[in-house]
Amino acid sequence: MNFVRKHAFKIAVLALCAVMGTYLYLSSTKADKPNLDQNYKAPSFELTDLDGGKVSLENTNGKVRVIYFFYSNCPDVCPPTTYLMTEAQDELKKKGVFGSEVEFLSITFDPERDTTEAIRKFAGKFNVDAAGWKFLREDSEEDTKQLMKGFGLGLVKDANGYFTHSDAITFVDRTGNVRKAIAGSITETQADEIVKIVNALVKE
Numbered sequence: 001m002n003f004v005r006k007h008a009f010k011i012a013v014l015a016l017c018a019v020m021g022t023y024l025y026l027s028s029t030k031a032d033k034p035n036l037d038q039n040y041k042a043p044s045f046e047l048t049d050l051d052g053g054k055v056s057l058e059n060t061n062g063k064v065r066v067i068y069f070f071y072s073n074c075p076d077v078c079p080p081t082t083y084l085m086t087e088a089q090d091e092l093k094k095k096g097v098f099g100s101e102v103e104f105l106s107i108t109f110d111p112e113r114d115t116t117e118a119i120r121k122f123a124g125k126f127n128v129d130a131a132g133w134k135f136l137r138e139d140s141e142e143d144t145k146q147l148m149k150g151f152g153l154g155l156v157k158d159a160n161g162y163f164t165h166s167d168a169i170t171f172v173d174r175t176g177n178v179r180k181a182i183a184g185s186i187t188e189t190q191a192d193e194i195v196k197i198v199n200a201l202v203k204e
Contacts, residue, residue: 034197036179042172043150047107047136050116050123055105055136057176064102064201065172066194068184069148069155069165071110072122077167079125081184082106085169086127087191092198099132101202107136109144109155109163151178169194173201 042065046056068085070078085104092098106123108114114122119135128135138144145155153166169189171180180197182189 034180034193034200036171036197036200038178038180040178042176042178043147045138045147047138049134049136050120055134057172060103060105061176062174063100064174064198066102066104066198067107067151067170067172068105068168069107069109069144069151069153071108071163071165072114072118073110073162075162077184077186081167081169081186082122082126084185084189084191085194088194088198089129089133090127091191091195092132093129095195095199097198097202098129102132102198104133105136106133107138107144107147109141109148109165111137111139111141111144113161152181171197171201173204 042057044057046054049055066085066088068081070082072078085106089098089104092102108119114137116137119137123135138147148155148166151168151170153168153170154164155166156164158164167184167186168181169184170178171182173179179201182193182197
């Protein structure tokens with residue numbers, strides 16, 4: 001009893017430190033675990049890559065897919081969002097999962113102008129690693145619009161050929177379910193947010 005009275009202050013400080021340590025640990029753990037707030041079957045697709053190969057939802061199952069719809073003539077969000085994705089790509093390469101367990105898919109919704117060569121030129125502006133990142137197209141603009149709609153994304157084309165579109169990065173798990181969608185460069189999204197979501201899906 002005398003020991004407790006003699007060291008009461010030290011015991012109280014140690015107890016407070018333990019409580020704070022537990023709180024910080026739990027807070028950190030919660031922050032590192034993203035909220036995967038969606039869970040629905042991704043729409044099926046079969047698109048063509050820059051080498052003429054066919055890429056579908058089904059033949060990419062087994063990997064986590066990070067999907068972004070873009071067009072190369074985009075005057076605002078598409079280039080910075082693509083750059084944001086290259087930053088996430090570089091972090092995932094350090095972890096050894098890029099290409100082997102996760103794949104990026106950039107899909108144009110402007111196939112008339114976005115020929116294979118036009119897309120190559122666009123992709124060439126960024127540090128894209130083709131080992132884990134495919135740029136895809138579909139000959140039919142209407143079919144691509146419907147595919148976007150299936151992912152819950154909007155697309156409107158004006159008389160000058162420019163698009164108002166959702167600037168969203170969509171995450172599809174290994175079995176083909178949409179688990180998360182976040183805004184791209186139009187907000188304060190950082191590369192580490194993309195990496196955290198991918199890591200959570202890779203670990204499932």
